Amino acid sequence: MSFLSRPLDSLSPEPLRRRLALWWRRQSPARQDRLATLGPLVSVLLFLAAIISAFWYLRNEEIDREMESVKRDTEIAQLALRSRLIDNQEQLVRLAREVVTRQVDSQEFVSQAQALAAERPEISEISWVTGQMACRARVSNVGQNATNACQITAETGSLPRAGRSGPPEQAFNAARQRRQPVYSPPLINSQGAPVFQIQVPLMDRNGFAGVLVGEYTIEALLRYHVPSEVATRHVISVMDGDEHSLSSTVTQMPGQVARRAAIVHYVPLAPALNGLVLRGQGWRAGLTFVDNILFWMVVALAGLTVWMLLGTWRHMRRRTQIQNALTLETNFRRAMENSMLTGMRAMDMETRITYVNPAFCAMTGFSESDLIGRTPPYPFWPNDRREENARLLQQELQGRSPSGGVEVRIARKDGSTFDARVYVSPLVDHRGKQTGWMTSMTNITEAKRVRDQLSASHERFTTVLEGLDAAVSVLGVQPPELLFANRSYRMWFGADPAGHAVLAGGQLGGSTPPRGLDEDLDAVDDYSGLPAEALTETGSDPREVYVESLDMWFDVRSRYLAWTDGRLAQMLIATDITTRRRAEALAAQQAEKAQVTSRLMTMGEMASSVAHELNQPLTAIANYCNGMLSRVRGDNIDKESLMAALEKTAKQADRAGQIIHRIRAFVKRSEPQRQPANAAAIVEDAVELAGIELRRRNVAIHTYVAQRLPQMQVDPILIEQVIMNLLKNAAEAIDNAALPASRRHIELRVVPKHSAELGGQIEFSVTDMGPGLPDEVIARMYEAFFSTKADGLGIGLGLCRSIVESHQGRIKAENLYNGPLVVGCRFAFTIPVEIPRQELAAGARTESNSTL
Structure with missing residues (x-):
């Protein structure tokens, strides 16, 4: 019975009254005043809410019935x-x-x-x-x-x-x-x-x-x-x-807008x-004042009561304003101190700790009770640094602490340590009297680690640059000041910024700004106004520079960058390529000798044909001379006949001289010299020389040269050598295959071409009706010393390719097919030129054919 009676006793009026009294005494005076004011107001509001809820319930019942x-x-x-x-x-x-x-x-x-x-x-x-x-x-x-x-x-x-x-x-x-x-x-x-x-x-x-x-x-x-x-x-x-x-x-009445119904069912x-x-x-019935007069009377009485309570509340509010302002100010200052990441510590004049904020406790690991009231040596001083920290504390109290703070070592409660920077300042009250000292402390362990890493990274970076064989230099644009130079630069140019200027093109501060920025820099007076962002994002093409004082060649690469202090600078990387340039010069000399040797070999192979070609004009000269001599001895020649015979003799001698001149000019060794040349003239000389070999092998040639071709900037002898080599190879292929007369002919065409990739160019093509080339020969025919001839040296096509590519051209070979059968071969090479578009569209339609 006692167990069941306890809950009933707890609900009796007397215990409930005691509990309410105990709860009321626990409240602060301000809270008691606030509750005393709000109690009647809440009661009136609850009564008004009950009346409104009753009316709202009845109204909803009516709406539900209508629905x-x-x-x-x-x-x-x-x-x-x-x-x-x-x-x-x-x-x-x-x-x-x-x-x-x-x-x-x-x-x-x-x-x-x-x-x-x-x-x-x-x-x-x-x-x-x-x-x-x-x-x-x-x-x-x-x-x-x-x-x-x-x-x-x-x-x-x-x-x-x-x-x-x-x-x-x-x-x-x-x-x-x-x-x-x-x-x-x-x-x-x-x-x-x-x-x-x-x-x-x-x-x-x-x-x-x-x-x-x-x-x-x-x-x-x-x-x-x-x-x-x-x-x-x-x-x-x-x-x-x-x-x-x-x-x-x-x-609905005409022109009247239908009123939207409040209740709709579909x-x-x-x-x-x-x-x-x-x-x-359906529509809900509207409310009337007569039907709801009781509701408005209740609202009026409740409003009057609320107004009277608000007057009392305003009086109580003025009473608590000063107390609230003081509380807010105290809470604000404490919240500001507690939210700081910097550790704060206050000491009195006897260096006794009187205050620490949560950040200080979090840094050291000690609670506020562990630190308040402690005097030196403090528990957060490391055991091995107590004397040093005591000396620094006395220095701070005497006002001799540096303005940038003091770097000290702090021990945590768990025994670990960290680096901190401490700032000490006098603590002065509102009367201007010093009551102690205020200390702020920040953890600099991470910042110190980053600083050490940056120093090590800078040292590694400098070591790498100093070990490079290339010269690296950085020059400020305005003023022209050498900001950095590695060991190779100092070894070649010293500490003089003039070396940077020589490598950059002769101007201190770098060469002309990259193309594409000229229109943006028209209104800028000097380099100090250059748009650094656009320049640093723009690179420059590598170029080769010869330094006469060092007798050295350098491959120079440059770009603009923003220096550590924010100003615009130019960085150069110059690599020594003297050995490569000398090797290239030696290779060019060897290639020139190989070209001359190839021409001599070509004329050696054509020696019998040349001798036969020269034999005809020399025989004609001998016959004319013997005939004139016999008729002069017999006194059987007049002046006109003698002059006609001498003219024919001179013509044959001139013909022989032209053959010897062309052969001599072809095999003469000279330095490659590019000059404006006409494609028709080059083709005419090449066909004149190759005609000797073609006639000997009984091979016909058809030539087509387009009209109004632009001039080429080439070495005519080298291009003539390529054409002769291709014609001679085609004639040998036809002759060795013993083809019938219907297939013993070669076609030489010269036409203009244009492509989006290579631009304007002139194409020379040699097409024969021979047996063609196997696939493995096409893949290897440009290799050195590779030849399909028993007595060939394998340098002809390789030289042709070198000559064409030295003129920025391309050469290719392909077989011609009639279904699956190979019916010929075509060699073509191109030489780039500037070709107007109208000349590409209006090519010549005439073709000059000569059969030998």
Whole structure:
């Protein structure tokens, strides 16, 4: 019994009163005043809330009843319309069955449809449509006969019609596919009234034979079949899929905007289910002053009570303003001290700790109770540094502490240590009297670690730059001051910025700013105004510079950068390439000797042909001289005959001299010299020399040189050597293959070309009708000392490729095919030139052919 009686005793008035009294005494005076003021106010507000809640509950009950009424009337209207639509559908299905089974004609259909439409005013018309969407008969409540009604329907478009895709056509197609009655979406008939159709399919032995179309007027459907008691209580409307009202039981006045109902209920128009929806609307009754006078009296009394309580509250608020201001100020100062990441410590004049903030405790690991009241040596002093820390403390108390603070070592409670920077300043009260000392402490362990890492990184970076074989220098743009130079730069140029200027192109502070920035720098006076960001993002192409004082070549790469102090500077990296340049010069000399040797070998191979070619003019000269000598001895020659014979002799001698001159010019060793040259002249000289070998091998040559070709900047002898080598190789391929006379010819073409990658160029191509080249020969024919000839040295095509590429050209070889058979080979090389576009479009159409 005692166990059960204790909870009952705790709920008795006396213990509850004691507990409330105990709770009240625990509250502060300010809180007691606030509760005493707020108690009556809360009571009045609770009473007012109860009255308002009661009125709100009654109002909601009334709204719920109205919503139930709207929902019930809407469903009654739905049920009435559903019954009517199902009955009409059955009648139309019966009529459709009779049309199919009895084979009725149009007149019988019209009579039955008129009887059905007269009994059902919501049906505006009944139509018979064939499977080809043709109107066979139509009955309308307007009173039109079948023929005229079909004509009017075809004009207005209320029945399905081929070539359209409106609601009638959609319903027609659905009825044909489903073979059951289908309701169409809403549409507007010829009288401008909203209607919808039911289309019943006609299915005979042959399949789909058409539809019976019954058209409902939505306005008549609502007027005749919505119960009158429902229409008098609420507004029933038919809505389409876009929530537009098609018809309603209440007609809206013209120009008047319908007021939106507060209570709305939607149900689908069954069994149509064609997007039409029935909407029932209801309105809540408005409140009147007479009906709610009790409510306003309660509100007025409650307002008066609240006003009186607010007056008392204002009096109590003025009383607590000073207390709140003091509390806020104290809390703000303490919050500011507690939120600081810097450790704060206060000492009195005897160096006794009187205050520490949470940041100081977090740094050292000691609690506030462990530190308050402690005197030196403090517990956060390391054991091995107590004497040093005591000396620093005395120095700080004497005012000899540096302004930048003192770096000390601090020990945590767990025994670990960290580096800290300590600042000490006098603590002065509001009367200007010093009461102690204030110390702030920051943890600099991470900053010191980063500083050490930066120093080590700088040392490694300097070691790498000093060990480079390339000269690295950085020169400020304005003023031109050498900011950095590594060991290689100092070894070659010393500490003089002039060496940087020589490598940069002769100007202190760097060469001309990169292209593309000129228009941005027009309004800048000197380098001090250069846009550093654009310059530092722009690199420069490497270039080779010769330093005459050192007799050395350097590969120089430069770029602009922002120096550590923010000013614009230029960095140069110069690599010694003297050895490479000398090797390239030696290789060029060897290539020149190889070219001359190749020409001599070519003329050596053509020696017999040249001798035969020279034999003809020399024999003619001997014959002319012997003939003239015989006729002079016989005194049987006149002056005119003698002069004609001497002219022929001189002509033959000139011919022999030209052959010797061309051969001598071809094999003469000279320095490569590029000069403006004409492609036609080079081809003419090459064909003249190669013709000797071609005639000996009985090979014909056809040449085509396009007109108005631009001049080339080349060495004519070298280009002539390439053409002769290609012609000689083609003639040897034809002769060694023992081809018939129809295939013993070579074609030499010179035409202009242009490509987006290489620009303007002139193409020289040599095409023969020989056996072609195997794939493995094409892959290796430019290799040194590779040859398919038994006595070949394998340097001809390699020299040709070197000559062409030294002129920035390209050479290639390819076989010519007739289906799978190889019918020839084509060698082509290009020389870049500046070709106007109009000359590319208007090439010459004439071709000079010479058969030797």
